[in-house]
Structures are given as C-alpha cells and as structure tokens.
Amino acid sequence: MTRYILKRLLQGIPLLFIISIILFVLMMNMGDPISTMGGRSVTRPSDRERLTRQLGLDQPVYLQYLYWLIGNDWTKVDLDGDGVAETPGTRRGALRGDFGTSLVNRGKPVTEIIAERLPNTLILMVAAEAMIILGSLLVGVYSALRQYSKTDNILTALLFVGYSMPIFFIALISMYLFAVLFKRWGLPYLPTVGMFDPQVGKTVGQVLWHMVLPVLSISIISFAAYSRYIRSTMLEVMSQDYIRTAKSKGLTRREIIYVHALKNASLPIVTVVGLDLPLLLGGAVITERIFAWPGMGRLFLDHVSRSDLPVVMGILMLIAVAVVVFQIITDIVYAWLDPRIRYES
C-alpha cells in the first residue's frame, strides 16, 4: 500500500504542473488588476504605466509564470522605469513555498491570506458535511427500508423540493424568515451576517450561533442528493444474496442493516464524499457571500473580481493538491471498506 501511495503521489506532480500552467494562462486573460486600482475613477495613465512595470505585469506570460513558479531572486527587475534592471528580485516561487503577495492586499503573502480564511471555511464546511452525511444516512436508510411507504413518498417529495431550490434562494429566504421576520414578530431570531455580534465579542457560542443559517443553507441541497444515493444503494444491497443468508442465519435486523448492508452500501457514498471533501477547502462561494462568512469562497470571489492572480492561483492550486490527495485517501478507504479491493499485485 505504501508503494501504491508513493506512486500515486509521484503521478500527481506532473498533473499539478500541467494544471498550474493551464490555470495561470487562463487567469492572465481574465482581467486587468490595474483597472480597478483607480478606485471609483479610471486608473490614471501615468499610474497604469508605472504599476504595470512595478508589479511585473509588463513581462511576457511565460516569464511571469516562471517567476511565479521558481521566483525571481536569481535576477534583477526594473522598478524605476529607466530600462535598466537594477533591483534584485525577492520572490522565491511556488516551488519553494512562496506563492507571492496579493496585488490587492499589497504586501500580504498569499499563504498568510489563505491561512487566515481556511479555518473559517473548515468549521463551516465540516459542520455542514457532518450534518449532510448523518442526516442523509438516517433518511436514506429509513426510506430504503420503507420503500414506497407514505413516509418514504413524503420524504422523497420534500427532498426534491430542497434539491431543486437554488442555494442563494434558500439562503436569502432563511435569512429573511429566521432573522428579519422572526425579530419583527417578537420571536427568538437568528443573526443575519458575520461570525459574531460585536457587542458580545467573538466567543465560541457566538460563532456557533452565527453558523446555524449558513450550515442549514449548505446542507439542504447536498442532503437531498446524498440521501437519494444512500436510499438507492441500500435498496440494491438489501436484495443481495448475502443479506438473505444473513437473515436465514437468524441475525437481528439491526445487525443486518448496520453491520452488513450499510457498510457495503457506503462504497458509492465514499466516492461522492471523496470528491466533495477537497471542494470543502474552496468554501461555499454563494453561502459565504450571502452570510458574510469570511471563508475561502468569498476570498476567491473577492480576489477574482480584482484579477488578483497570486491569491487566485494560490487557492486553485490548494484545491488541486487537495483533489489529488483526497483521491488517494478515497482509494485507501475503499480498501478498508471492501477487503476484496487490493491495489498491489
């Protein structure tokens, strides 16, 4: 297994290299970071000329990529525009852990920016993912065991309603109902935006309280999809021969469902969760924006809109690495769940 993991990790390196080139070239064509530096007015021509040079945006794309990848501390740059490169470069490059500094938050390292936001995204997304998995397991198994019953039909209908609503609609409706209207009606109400109430301070209780609506919004859509997966795989597994054998051996219904059926029914779910997990790092773009949750999704949006290439590249590469790593983890979990699966001859 160790050899397999190492092999997969090594295979990931050229993949990440190719991804980085594609993303870099795409990002270079997405917009002009200088265009938004004039504030409410168009950037002045003299400033445009100077900033383009000082930020290294006048260099050819391949050279900009090279500086991003391996840094520019081996060469000199022209800061004063006299045509002579006299100032030593200071960037060390992504390969040495330096993803550069933000063009928006001038001077702030990309790694620091991401490190500030990642915990916020993780507490939100892990809570939501846990809620989705637990809830969908309960509902999916329940529906499968009571197929076509009244409860199954009602649950199915409700899940489809949840699944078909866009997330921004769920988020805004829940905000308006549980925060604005509940307050107007004199009922206990939830907060609208942010992570805490400044009058109280940033306490664990406040963060949990402010997580309720965003977690609910994120959960509803995925909850519907996951529980349908579980329902269908459970139905398939429950008709297998070994389940009949287990029944004939006199095992209790509980043992049959939770020990034998659910474990095997979980395999497809592991694939879906394995694909979802790296995306957790990217945050929930819409939900974070609506609830003003300071996570990775918002970070991405805010910096894409200002063509902040270093930050956007940092986020995208983080997700790309996570996809590669989580795919390997998923394979390992497969083997654990199903002893028949072996990766080495």
Added chain:
Amino acid sequence: MKSKSFVFKLVILAVVAGMLLAGCGGAQEEPAPSKVATFIWTQEFDTLNPIYTNMWFVTVTHQLWLPWAWEFDENNEAFPKLVTELPSTDNGGISADGTTLTLHLRDGLVWSDGQPLTSADFRFTWQMYIDPKNAVASAYPYDNITDIETPDEKTVVVHFADAFAPWIILWRGILPEHVLKPVYDAEGTLDNADWNLHPTVGYGPYVFAEWESGSFARFVVNDNYWGDQPKIGEIFFRFVPDDASQVAALQSGDGDLGTFIAYSDVPKLKESGISIMVQPSGYNEGWFFVINEEIGHPALADVNVRKAIAMAVDREAINRDLLLGLTKVPASFWDSLPYYNDPPLENYAYNPDEAGKLLDDAGWIDTNGDGSRDKDGVELVLTYGTTIREIRQDTQAVVQQQLAAVGIKVDLQSYDSDLYFSGYGEGPAASGDVDIMEWSDGPSGFPDPDIYYWLCSEIPSDEYPAGGNWFFLCDEELDALIQLQATQVDAEARQQTISQINQIFHDRVYWLGLWQDPDVWAVGSRLTGVKFSGVTPFFNITEWDLK
C-alpha cells in the same frame, strides 16, 4: 476495541474543538465597549495605507483615524483640519505665481502613540508617494511637487514646477515618519510594511484596533486625540459583500449604517424605519462617445447625431422609473459643483420627433427599410457597452428600445468591470471597441473641478497604450482650456474657464449625463447626529451618537 473507539472519538472532538478555536482566532471574552456602531461595508479594505489605495471604502475611513489636512462639510465646503487656515493667495498661503503653497500646522497635533505630528511627516509622505521603489496606487498629485521645505515643525512649504490649481487634493492622510522610516530604511520600500494592513498609529478621533480578513475591522477611541473626543466608543466595520444581505442586516438591526444602497431597496428600508440620506459625491452616471471617424462609428463624429441621441432618450423617465425619482438628470459634468456649473446648463429635452429630424438632416435615413437608418452604405448600428451592474443593464434595455424608435439600432455589450476598464488593446473601452460607453465619473479630484483625460495627448495608441482619452477625441479648443484651468490658482479665473469647458461639453455633446450618482446612505434608527459630506463622509464623526 473499546479503548480504540474512545481514542478515535477523542481525536474527533479535539479536531472539532481546535477548528472552532482557530475560527475564533484567539477570541477574548473581554467586556465589550458600551457603544459600538456597526457599519456595513459591501467591499473589504484592500490596504489601509493611503499611498497604496484609491479605494473609496478605505479613503472614507480616514476621518476616523487619519484625517486630511482639510476636510469637507455637508455642503462639500472645505474647512481646515490639520492646518490653521486654508491657503489662499489672499492670506499668502499660495504664492502669486501659484508655484508655492505654505501650510501652517495647528498646535497640539499628536499621533496616537504621543509623538508629535510635524512638517517632517508631511515631507516623508511626499517622498514615499514619489519613490519608484514604492508601488503606490497613484503618485498624482505628489509627482507635481518639486520640493518640500520644513523650516520648522509647524510649517510646510510645498514647491511646484508650475502653478498647480488642484492643490486641494493634496494631503489626504499623512504617514508617520517615526514608524515607517525605519521600515523603509531596512527594506528599501514600504510595499510590505506591516503598518499598511495594521496601522499601529493614527491621529484621528479613533485608532485602528483590529482587521480580520473578510470579516470585520474595528476602530476604537484614540485617547491621545487632540480634538473633541467621540461619543461612540467603537466603530465596527462588517464586510458584507451581498446587497440583499446588507439590506437584511440593516432591517434586523445587525448594522447601523449601510451604503451603496440599490435604489430598488430604498422603499423597504424606509418601511423598516431606516433613514435614507443622499449626498452629492461629484459622480454622475453618463455616456462617453467615441468621437473619431477612424476608430468609432462615423455617425458619432457628427454633433447633430449626438444631439439626436440626447433627445431620443427619455432620461427623465429613467430617473423616475428605474431610480425611483431619487436622482435627477445632470446637465453638466460638474453638476454637483454649482460654482463651476455657472450659468447652469439646460438639459436636452426628450423629443424623439426633433431627434428624427436631426438625423434626417444629417443624412441618416432608412433607405433599405430594415428598421435602422443608414448613410453611404453604413448602417446606424452602435455598440453600447457598460459593466454588469444591474441598474446599467436595465438602462441599456430601455435605451435600446427608445433609440430603435428613432431608427438607431443598438448592440448591447456588458462586461465585468476589471475587463471593461482594462487598458488599450485589452479592454473594450480603452480600445475604442464600444461606440457608447457608460460609467459613473466626475472631476478627478472632487471637489476640485480638474479633468485631464480629454487632452489630445491622452489618446491611447500602440506607442502610448496607457492613454486615458478613450473617446479618441482631439478638440484643440477644449485641449487648451483644460490645460489652462489646471494652472489657474485664481478661483474666479478658473471658474470662468471651467464654465467655457462646460458649455463646450454641452453644445458639442461630448458627454451626456444619465443620472446623478450620489452616495446613498442607510442610517439605522439608533444613530444620531449624523451628517455626511460627499468628499469626507465622516467629517463630524465625533458628534455621532447611539441612542
């Protein structure tokens, strides 16, 4: 097996607890100050150092912690803040030839750490703005200064190469030399200074306390403030990027102040007891035409066609219906500076019949019956491009219909702002790809009336891609007047020059106003004593209070 399960649960618990604590960022359960006002900001600060940003959401916070040398009241009139009086030719603050500006700093100015704020800080600020090793947001207007003398701690003598009329846009935030000089000396630049993002000292009624990325920033009372102490203990900026969420936060009381309110949200905010305050900011939404036969549509080179367009669009109806009557049509680029819009200009009235007649007379007639006019085989089809802002898209739809009624076909384009405003060769506006361009703009240093990007020398080209004249228009009479006003330190003489420019803009339809673009503020019922300026919105922040 049981112990393994226990350990597993313990690990999970530890991970969750760790994440929560990390998310809380070392939160402290200190008693909160008695009065905290929450301002909803739809855009997060980029940096707090004034030399690295032009972002409105940052510059307006300066009145809290980094006041300007002179600020502006609710009538957008300047008043001295760090100086004893506004310089003028009468009091000797401006030399007769307009090349020297002398400022006298008021007594008692101190930084929040107790260090005196002196003329050396002013000189240091200028040096940092023009230093090529600092990638500042804009070196203008400091790049017009040739030298600064500091004969004593309270006197700043600024020298310009030529008379510099827009001097009022100088000194919008001073840098602390005693904090930043050591950083500059060590690193050779201020680009990476920690102070940019965490300014440890200021000299306003408040001082920076904390900025958590994506979430909030706090400013607390500056105990060393040299002016009147503020009544509110803390200003808490919460970054809420979504407009609908901002409205919900204001309605539910999670915010005391909001800005950039969409006009369509005004009625529901008013219903919730929130006051709407509208303050002219110098900006007007308007159209810029590409007036160059080689680059733009030939029809737009004819002033009568531009007049016809002005008459064919019911701009009053756009203001009434799309902007709920909260704005009016600006007749002048200097609409919110009445001193320079004197005598006040009259708008072209909506008159589609007259517009049709003008087009007929100009030779634009629908000869092939395809619904759009044509001349010499060229169809009168114009591209009309702007950004994806909702109100702009709505306007585009209305305008398309109204222009079609007089036989002008319009091809609508909309772009993300970072793409739209990209430079020559990349962005559609700068490259002359759009015949009618729309955005909100005003004098470059409002309330100073200066404009620069209409100069012939600013036409972009392969040799000069940074050029700002995206209209590709060269009007030599206008060019001379624009250059003249920039050197006129005599207010009356400058007013007369700007009035001439104003009249040219109007008569030759170089720019067509759609609606005034004031700052729209939503003020929660808890806040009292609130006044706004269009230049320095929080000029009287020390008088604000919470019920």
